Amino acid sequence: QKEVEQNSGPLSVPEGAIASLNCTYSDRVSQSFFWYRQYSGKSPELIMSIYSNGDKEDGRFTAQLNKASQYVSLLIRDSQPSDSATYLCAVKNYGQNFVFGPGTRLSVLP
Amino acid sequence: DTEVTQTPKHLVMGMTNKKSLKCEQHMGHRAMYWYKQKAKKPPELMFVYSYEKLSINESVPSRFSPECPNSSLLNLHLHALQPEDSALYLCASSHDRGEVHFGPGTRLTVT
Numbered sequence: 001q002k003e004v005e006q007n008s009g010p011l012s013v014p015e016g017a018i019a020s021l022n023c024t025y026s027d028r029v030s031q032s033f034f035w036y037r038q039y040s041g042k043s044p045e046l047i048m049s050i051y052s053n054g055d056k057e058d059g060r061f062t063a064q065l066n067k068a069s070q071y072v073s074l075l076i077r078d079s080q081p082s083d084s085a086t087y088l089c090a091v092k093n094y095g096q097n098f099v100f101g102p103g104t105r106l107s108v109l110p
Numbered sequence: 111d112t113e114v115t116q117t118p119k120h121l122v123m124g125m126t127n128k129k130s131l132k133c134e135q136h137m138g139h140r141a142m143y144w145y146k147q148k149a150k151k152p153p154e155l156m157f158v159y160s161y162e163k164l165s166i167n168e169s170v171p172s173r174f175s176p177e178c179p180n181s182s183l184l185n186l187h188l189h190a191l192q193p194e195d196s197a198l199y200l201c202a203s204s205h206d207r208g209e210v211h212f213g214p215g216t217r218l219t220v221t
Contacts, residue, residue: 034209043200043212044153088152090210096141096160098202098210100152 003027004091004101012107019076021104023089026070032092033065035074037085038103044088048074079108113137114213116201122219125191131216133184133201142184143210144176145200153200159184191220 007022021035032051036044048063050056050072056063062075072091076083089101114135123129133142141160145153158166159178167176173195175187184201196219204210 032208041198043198043215046209046211049209092204092210096143096158096165096204096206097155098143098158098204099155103152 003099004089006087006089006101006104008104010105010107012109013079015079015081015108015110017079017108019079019083019106019108021074021076021087021089021106023072023074023101024070025072025089025091027091027093028067028070030070030091030093033063033072034090034092035061035063035072036088036090036100037083038088039085047087076106079106081108081110084108114201114203114211116199116213116216118216119214120217120219122221123188123191124221125193127191128187128189130188131186131199131201131218133186133213134182135203135211135213136182137203137211138181139203139205139211140181141204141206142178143200143202143204144184144186145202145212147198147200147215157186188218191218193220196220 013019035048038044050063050065060077064073086103088103092098117132144156147153156170157176162178177185198215200215201213
């Protein structure tokens with residue numbers, strides 16, 4: 001079983017819609033959870049971090065964490081063509097081990 | 111200063127060459143990372159340094175040799191690489207359980 005899994009893409013949504021990205025992880029002692037956006041040929045850019053159960057909102061982005069279900073999600077409201085990128089879920093546990101999921105490619109269609 | 115810098119941006123090397131990748135951060139982070147990323151794949155963890163000591167080595171071949179001279183610097187020494195080692199090499203840093211910040215990467219081509 002992979003440590004971090006994400007819903008397979010590509011995911012296409014129309015401009016202005018909500019994009020929903022999902023991630024599950026296998027290590028129950030994982031402490032910190034992150035969403036990164038990566039444009040082709042560029043390095044990952046941190047969008048959201050979440051450490052406790054519940055929702056965390058930042059502008060058009062909302063991260064949700066459910067540790068009991070080992071599930072993290074990212075919602076992007078009012079999606080824009082500039083949001084088209086690969087979204088990487090990452091999980092950090094004790095000992096600085098920081099692991100990425102395979103990524104979900106998002107296309108926002110004008 | 112919230113930036114991780116990496117040099118060089120691009121590197122082309124032959125299989126018999128020795129070269130080094132350099133990474134620097136001035137955010138006071140005590141954990142530093144090297145990742146390798148191939149096209150259309152997620153970053154793959156190679157090494158982690160915590161408080162200047164190597165804490166994780168993900169079974170990386172010995173032709174890759176990391177070095178952490180001080181808390182702000184991280185090097186990756188390369189020797190006798192193979193063409194399949196061509197990739198984007200990413201450096202990152204973080205506080206303990208905090209956010210991991212990435213540098214822009216070094217695009218490595220082995221000929």
